[in-house]
Amino acid sequence: MIRRWAGDLALGMRLALGGGGARTALVRLALTAAGVGLGVAVLLTATSVPHLLGARDDRASSRVLAPGALAADVDPVYAVTRNDEFRGRGLQGYLVQATGTRLPAAPGVDRLPRPGEMVLSPALAELLGSPDGELLRRRLDQRVIGTIGDAGLTGPNELFFYVGSDTVTRQPDATLVSRFGYESSHRPLSSLELLLVVVGATTCLVPVFVFVVTSTRLAAAARDRRLAALRLVGADRGQVHRIAAGEALLGAFAGLLVGLALFQLIRVLVPRITVDAFRGGLFGTDVVPDWRLGVPALLALPLLACAAAVFALRLVVIEPLGVERRGTRTRRKLAWRLFPAVVGGALLLTGLGGDGADNPSVIVGVVFVLTAVPLVLPWVVERVAGLLGGGSPAWLLAVRRLQLDSATAARLVSGVAVVLAGSIALQGVYARVESERPAPREIRVLASYYATSVPDGEAFTAALRALPGLGAVPVRTSAMIETASGERASVVVEDCPGLRARAGVTDCRDGDVYAATTYRGYVPEPGDRLWFSELRRIARAAVPQWTVPAVHRVPMSGEGAPELVVTPAALATASGVGLTVNATLPDAGPDLVERVRNVVGWNGSVYSLGTGRDSTSALITRVLSVGSVLVLLFVAGSLLVAAWEQLRERRRSLAALAANGVGRGVLARSLVWQLAIPVAVAVLVAVPAGLVLDWLVLTFVVHRPMTADVPSIALLTATAVAAVLFVTALTLPALWRTTNLENLREE
Known part of the structure; x- marks a missing residue:
């Protein structure tokens, strides 16, 4: 029996290569391989993400200072x-x-x-x-x-x-x-961040499997005619199914090869990415699929292709007369199509297996809800097409075509519907993440300079204020002092004019130390021998670096008045001084900021305050942004492949219409309507599905309120519709070739 099954599969592969003419068979095989290959490339790239991020983290950890x-x-x-x-x-x-x-x-x-x-x-x-x-x-x-x-x-x-x-x-x-590198530990993802990953990854991967199924059903009419011929020469129904599986299997294997080639191309092109999707870019050698994820995915694709090809024959009656006879046309049932949505919703509602986004049932629930979108879509398209009536010739041609074969149109836009529904849910989760981020502070630039003496700090201050627009920038010089017993205090270096102006100190003598009467921390006594704390830690200085001169308790007032002040002359006898000069600058242009960095040099640092984002959330957002763009391109490419195959399969009927006087403009408008109507239906299905999924995951998984972002939903919908219209425009040149009278000839 195994030999007979293998023979049937091999026959199916040979028919896929030569059935209906070598040229036509190769074109059909190329289209199928292209569709499956795109899916394979996306799957391999997706399963490479863990290794890619792990390799980046390992190299980053290997150079970290290891005290x-x-x-x-x-x-x-x-x-x-x-x-x-x-x-x-x-x-x-x-x-x-x-x-x-x-x-x-x-x-x-x-x-x-x-x-x-x-x-x-x-x-x-x-x-x-x-x-x-x-x-x-x-x-x-x-x-x-x-x-x-x-x-x-x-x-x-x-x-x-x-x-x-x-x-x-x-x-x-x-x-x-004495060495670099240590094993780093990473904080776990928050529930919202993990949910962002789950919804984003599911949105990117579900359309891949949807189109793999669609790709194996390209040129179904020609395949059914070949199978009818086999029935004529004695093949039974089981053999017909195995031969159909063999045809799909060859396309799947060819798609695997194409996908591997595309994946290698991706590895070559990845280092050329210069956008800020990843800070520092990506090494192509890091894009290595995880075999625990990649091997099952690659093995599942041929099985999925064979199952889809056999499942497509369930309503086809192939008789030995060489003709294809269909049974009585029945309306599609809705109940079983809603089953994945019900199961997925129940999993998200009940949270079986635990609470939070790390619960495996959440992933299964999201997958089920998104999978329900392409299942429900054919039923809705069929019902809508049945309600449409008369109009222009182009409209009539499009509506009649949809009424005769609504499943094909639904399959063409199912990937768009899944991406749109997932993107709406993803946008809702992302909006919630952003809403819980602390409000950004006023954007400022903080320059810190580490001075080794008071004149060194004064020279830096003069150089900083010499830059254009920074003549009056406020500067604060401070230090940390430490006693032999480990007591510490933070002091501010201030001259007497500044101390009088800022703190209201009237009796000031340069060379003394002043402490506010309200200060309750450590106050040095005259003659105390101290260290500058950070320099002592680094240099392990055994001898005290500074002897404290006279100390006075004085009242200090005014906004920002310091509590412990050292006048510049008091540090003149210090054997080593560690001062930090801080300057807060208003938001400046990039060139001025770079000039500030040049003044600071390597003896300090310059930070932009109020512009930072959580690195983990930013990384997840960048990854998902790139993934969303790639999936949108994948969906557009898959839609284009399927549309070309539909035109090629219908070339005789289109050529016959053109021969009978139907203008190419009418046919072009008809083609636009044939995609526009299913797209409109897909939007009507995807938008509520995305909003419901967003509500489920936010309300019952991470217990956050949901807020519909109408402008973002409108933008996502417009982007999806624009992608479909763009693909439709690309198919018009193929339509002109299809309507040539030469296509009336039998192959």
């Missing part, structure tokens, strides 16, 4: 992290200061740089060499001794550096390390 026990065979380095920007692009790296010759190894770097040297990522080196990097070259003016390899970068477009400096020990956030 702790120092290795005996390595001379440690002082290092400080710098997270910077250059005109909106992330700029990150380390300043390092060696303590010996046996430097620790950093991933992707031959050796760490010494003062005056630097090692850059290829993208950063390219930027510095371009005209756009002129302002950045003033900051990165060290000698380049090498480039960072892939092992030390999260992506090919990342701007990363290692800069050698002899001032690292003066910076309060410096760390002494």
Whole structure:
């Protein structure tokens, strides 16, 4: 029996290659392979996401500073992290200061740089060499001794550096390390973030399986005629079904090969992505499918193709007379089509198996609800088409075609309906995530400079205020002092004129220390010997760095008045000073911000306040945004493939209409109506389905109120309709060729 089944499958494959003429068979096979191949490429790419993100995280973790026990065979380095920007692009790296010759190894770097040297990522080196990097070259003016390899970068477009400096020990956030890298821990996703992933992934993957089923049913009429001929020569019904499965199997196998080729093309093109979808870009070598997800998906596709081909024959009666006879045409039933929606809704309502978005029943429920959309759509299209009446010739042709074969039209737009329903639900979840994000603060730029003396801080202040528009920018100089017993206090460095103006202190002498009478923290006594806390931690200074002069308790008033003040002359005898000079700037243009960064140099940092977003949420949003665009392109491409096949299959009837005087314009308008009507129905089905899914997951899964975002829904609907109309326009040239009288000839 196995041999007979294998023979029937092999016969089906041979018929798929040569049935109805070699050229026609190859065109049919190519269309099927293209449809399945698109699905395979999307599935492989989707199953590569875990490895891609994991590889990025592993490389990022491998270069993180690892403080702790120092290795005996390595001379440690002082290092400080710098997270910077250059005109909106992330700029990150380390300043390092060696303590010996046996430097620790950093991933992707031959050796760490010494003062005056630097090692850059290829993208950063390219930027510095371009005209756009002129302002950045003033900051990165060290000698380049090498480039960072892939092992030390999260992506090919990342701007990363290692800069050698002899001032690292003066910076309060410096760390002494003898190795790079440690196993990082990531915070778990919040319920809303996890729900965003679930709905987004389901929205991206369900249309793939929908179109794989549709692709295996291309050229169904020609296949049925071939099967009728086989019945004529003695094939029984079981053989006919196995032969049909063999034809679908060949298309599925060809689609697997096409999908693998497309996937390899995606891996080649991925490093060229320069948009901010992923900060630093993606390595093509990271796009590796997870075999636990990819292998079952690839094995499921041929089985799904065979099942769809056999299932399509359930209403077809193939007799040995060489003709195709259909049984009595019956109206579609709605009950079983609603079953997945009912089951999915019940799972989301009851939350069987647990509470929250990490419950597996939530994933199953979302999949069931979205799967119900393409199942219900043919029933609705059939009912709507049956209600439509007369009109123009183009309208009549379109309506009559829909009444005769509404299932084909519904299959053409089912992918659009699924994407639209899922996108509406996804937009609702995303809107809820955004609404729970803290309101953004006023956008400001905070510049911090680490000074080693009062004159050093004054020089920075003068250079900063010399920049255009920053002549009156407020500056605050502070330090952290520490006693031998570990008591700490934060002090502000202020001259007497400033102390009189800001705090209302009338009796001030430069060289003394002043504490507010209301201050209840540690107040140093005259003669106390103290350290500057951060410098003591870094340099492990054993000798106190500063002896406290006279200390006075005075009343201080005014907004922002400090509580513990050190006048500049009081620090003149300090053996080592660690001061932080902070300046808050109004929101400025990008060039001015870069000039501020150049003034700060590597002895500080510049941050943009009020513009940050949660990195996890931003990453999920970027991934889903790219995925949504790819799925929309996939749906448009699949719709185009199916529309071309429909035109090719109907070429004789269209050519006959043209031969009998029906103009091409009428046929073109008829083609537009044949897609426009199902699209309108798809919108009517998808919008309520998306809103209901949004309500279910927000109300019963994460217990948040739902708010309909009408403008976003309208935009999503308009985008879906525009995609269908664009595809329709692309099919018009094929329509002109189809109406040639040569297509009246039998093949």
